[in-house]
Amino acid sequence: MKIDLVTIFPGILDGPFRESMIKRAVEQNLVDINLVDLRLYTEDRHRQVDDNPYGGGYGMIMKPEPIFKAVEDLKSRSEDLPTKVILLAPQGRSFNQQIACELAEEKHLIMICGRYEGIDERVRTALVDDEISIGDYVLTGGELAAAVVVDSVVRLLPGVLAEEASTEESFTEPLLEYPHYTRPRVFKEMEVPPVLVSGNHGEIARWRREKSLEITFRRRPELLKKVNLSPEDRDYLEKIKKQQS
Numbered sequence: 001m002k003i004d005l006v007t008i009f010p011g012i013l014d015g016p017f018r019e020s021m022i023k024r025a026v027e028q029n030l031v032d033i034n035l036v037d038l039r040l041y042t043e044d045r046h047r048q049v050d051d052n053p054y055g056g057g058y059g060m061i062m063k064p065e066p067i068f069k070a071v072e073d074l075k076s077r078s079e080d081l082p083t084k085v086i087l088l089a090p091q092g093r094s095f096n097q098q099i100a101c102e103l104a105e106e107k108h109l110i111m112i113c114g115r116y117e118g119i120d121e122r123v124r125t126a127l128v129d130d131e132i133s134i135g136d137y138v139l140t141g142g143e144l145a146a147a148v149v150v151d152s153v154v155r156l157l158p159g160v161l162a163e164e165a166s167t168e169e170s171f172t173e174p175l176l177e178y179p180h181y182t183r184p185r186v187f188k189e190m191e192v193p194p195v196l197v198s199g200n201h202g203e204i205a206r207w208r209r210e211k212s213l214e215i216t217f218r219r220r221p222e223l224l225k226k227v228n229l230s231p232e233d234r235d236y237l238e239k240i241k242k243q244q245s
Contacts, residue, residue, distance in 0.1 A: 001106065001157060002032045002081060004074045005146055006067065007113040008049055010035040012143040022151060025160045033150065036074065041066040050116050059117030067112060067123050074110050081108040085129045088142030088149070089114055092131030095149060099132065103149070104156035111149065113142035174226040176219060178211040210236050217241075 005013055017023065017033050025031045039047040042065075050060040075083050084106050093099070103109060112119070112128070124131070134145045155161055181192040195207045213233055216223050217240055229237070 001030075001104075001154075002034070002078060002108045003150060003154075004034045004036050004108075004110045005113065005143075005150070006036045006038050006070050006074075006110065007141075007143055007146075008038045008115060009113075009141065009143055010037050012141075013147055016147045016151070021160065022154055025154050025157065028159065030157050030159050031154050034074075036070055038066050038070055041069040041073070053117065057117070061117055062115060062119045062123075064120040064122045067119070068127060071110055071112070071127055078108050082106070083108040083110060085110045085112065085127055086149075087112045087114065087119065087124060087128045087131045088133075088145040089119070089124075089131050090133050090136075090138070092133040094136075095132050095134045095152075097152075100149070100152040100156060103153045109153075111142075111146045113146050115141045174216075174223045175212040176216045176223070178208040178215070209233070213237055214240055 007013060013035055017026065022031075022033070026033055038049055042048060048063070049066050050062050053059070053061045071085055084103075086103075086109060088111060112123070132145070132149060134148050139145060181196060185192050185197065193207065195203050198204070213224075213236055216227075217237060224237070227233075
């Protein structure tokens with residue numbers, strides 16, 4: 001996969017991709033992450049990427065010309081790859097694991113990091129294929145949102161993680177993950193659940209499933225509507241509901 005991140009502050013995104021799993025994925029040529037300085041696509045000597053909004057109002061708006069030039073140039077460099085252009089914006093669809101899985105199937109992503117009061121609407125209507133928001137709150141720009149999306153997508157690429165690691169995580173199925181424990185077996189008088197050290201893999205799997213159901217029921221019950229529940233799952237949830245009432 002190739003990922004181009006269009007931003008006026010590439011330094012913000014430099015750090016997150018130089019550490020840990022993303023760094024290894026880049027070094028192993030599993031993904032090519034390119035930080036694109038939008039100011040390089042301006043033509044005036046001040047490298048201006050924003051201007052006053054028509055109709056008045058607070059703040060500045062990002063100009064369409066440099067964004068169009070950047071995206072068109074990046075597409076021309078990867079003509080053999082199908083490209084999806086994404087705008088990180090509050091109006092976008094709310095990012096989740098399903099969208100991460102969708103994006104992990106793409107070959108070339110161009111992510112536009114917004115700034116200021118917004119982006120000229122012509123970018124949205126004529127250039128962008130998808131808009132993504134990482135939550136109902138305001139950031140100073142789209143760079144941190146882009147880093148979140150990239151991290152979530154890259155870890156799903158073949159070879160980045162062991163297959164077992166990604167299939168047991170929260171939201172792979174719409175359930176929150178079960179609790180984890182490691183050594184020591186007893187810490188500050190708190191003991192690891194005996195089933196986890198029993199060696200009975202069937203009972204361990206059952207315990208983990210029940211804990212996932214219980215945690216999801218107590219913290220994110222709306223997710224259960226999306227889960228393919230077995231009769232055993234339903235019986236356990238009924239038990240939890242009775243305990244709560």
